[in-house]
Amino acid sequence: MEYTELGSTGLKVSRIALGAWQFTETWGVKDYALVKEIVAKALEVGINFVDTAMIYGRGMSEQLLGRALKEVEGGEEVVVATKIPGDFLSPEDVLRAIDRSLNRLQREKVDLLLIHWPPAWHNFPTCAYMRALERAVALGAVSYLGLSDYPVELAEAARSCLAREEIQALQVRFNLAERWAEVDHVPYAERHGMTLMAWSPLGKGALTGKYGLEDIGKFQDVRINEPLFHPANYTQVLELVKVLRDVGSKYGKTPAQVALNWLISYSDVVLPIVGARSPQQVEENAGALEWRLSYEDWRLIDEASKRLKITYITW
Ligand SMILES: NC(=O)c1ccc[n+]([C@@H]2O[C@H](COP(=O)([O-])OP(=O)(O)OC[C@H]3O[C@@H](n4cnc5c(N)ncnc54)[C@H](OP(=O)(O)O)[C@@H]3O)[C@@H](O)[C@H]2O)c1
Incomplete structure (x- = not known):
């Protein structure tokens, strides 16, 4: 492993x-024994x-993960990031939500707490909730703060409210x-020394190459409405997967491993969060590390990926 x-x-x-979103109805890993195996691997x-996040299965993911980290050897040392929904950011709710999260995670402290998305409906003033989060750090309930799915302009506004803390991590969708x-x-992350946690780094499985066009109508999970799996988009993704497979064959690596390696090579601040539904997938994804694509191969993939024109208006 690289650190x-x-x-x-x-x-x-x-x-x-x-990624622990998988430990919910949304993705279907609800059996604790399987969660424990994935975490152990x-x-x-x-x-x-x-x-993880408070919203994942409305606490289910935190609960299953917290239990597994208690029971698997070494689990207590794992760094856990969780996220507070942008809807629960009244200063009173911030501390309440953290208490509940700690309870589910069976921990004394949240290592990294991110705001899951910027508030949209309740119009909480940015500095009111950012100061509440800073208070949670001062009180010892949280170690570090981050922002998820914030446009950079809003991230900067949120950051400017903080008197003592820094934003240590951003989360954002980033895949080939x-x-x-x-x-x-x-x-922005590079300039400010933040970690850029890339979510859906495998495009929810699209970049693994294991689904054909004939499979994409059969999903029973979150992917039913995932634009990447719309035929107009997925046809293009499959072209990219061909390139990932060809390049990977030179290194003895799978398309998933190549896709993750490309991201890791992009910048030293990029850190993919990879979801897994089995211990085998965890093991395969770990094989994305401790080697690097050559410059030529990285560029080849870069060019192939730039040919994609993904549309999100699919109906
Ligand atoms: N901040 C945010 O707003 C946000 C949003 C989304 C996700 N996230 C975080 O990011 C994590 C990852 O994102 P994601 O779950 O959307 O997508 P992802 O990591 O791109 O894809 C995960 C899915 O790909 C498949 N997969 C994983 N490894 C594989 C392998 N080696 N070979 C074949 N298939 C493999 C699995 O599904 P199948 O086996 O069923 O194909 C798995 O559930 C989440 O768990 C969550 O923690 C954050």
Whole structure:
């Protein structure tokens, strides 16, 4: 495994994180025994960083993950990121939500707390909730703060409210088929020493190459409405997967491993959060590390990926 520093916290985290959204109805890993196996495998391959959120299964993911981290050897040392929904950001709710999260995670402290998305409906003033989060750090309930799915302009506004803390991590969608993070977020994270946690780094499985066009109508999970799996988009994704497969064959690597390696090579601040539905997938994803694509191969993939024109208006 490779390790890096989380923002400027001094914490040493693995270069990929395990995504725990999978431990919900949405993705279907609800059986605790399987969750425990996935978490145990992650620790075994050296992953020490896990991402969950209060909203994932309305606490189910935190609960299953918290239990597994208690029971698997070494689990207590794992760095856990969780996220507070942008809807619960009245200063009173911030502390209440953190208490509940700690209870589900069976921990004394949240290592990294991110705001899941900017508030849209309740119009909480940015500095009111950012100061409440800073209070949670001062009181010892949270170690570090981050922002998820914030446009850079809003991230900067939120950051300017903080008197003592820094934003240590940003989360944003970033994968070979969806590259908007390159425009603002990556340079912003690089400039400010933040970790850029790339979510859906495998495009929810689209970049693994295991689904044909004939499979995409059969999903029973979150992917029913995922634009990447719309035929107009997925046809293009399959062209990219061909390139990933060809390049991967030179290195003895799978399309998933190549797709993750491309992201890791993009910038040293990029840290993919990879979801897994089995211990085998965790193991395969860990094989994305400890090697690098050559410059020529990285560019070949870059060019192929830039040919994609993904549309999100699919109806
Ligand atoms: N901040 C945010 O707003 C936000 C949003 C989304 C996600 N996230 C975080 O990011 C994490 C990852 O994102 P994601 O779950 O959307 O997508 P992802 O990591 O791109 O895809 C995960 C899915 O790909 C498949 N897969 C994983 N490894 C594989 C392998 N080696 N070979 C074949 N298939 C493999 C699995 O599904 P199948 O086996 O069923 O194909 C798995 O559930 C989440 O768990 C969550 O923690 C954050």
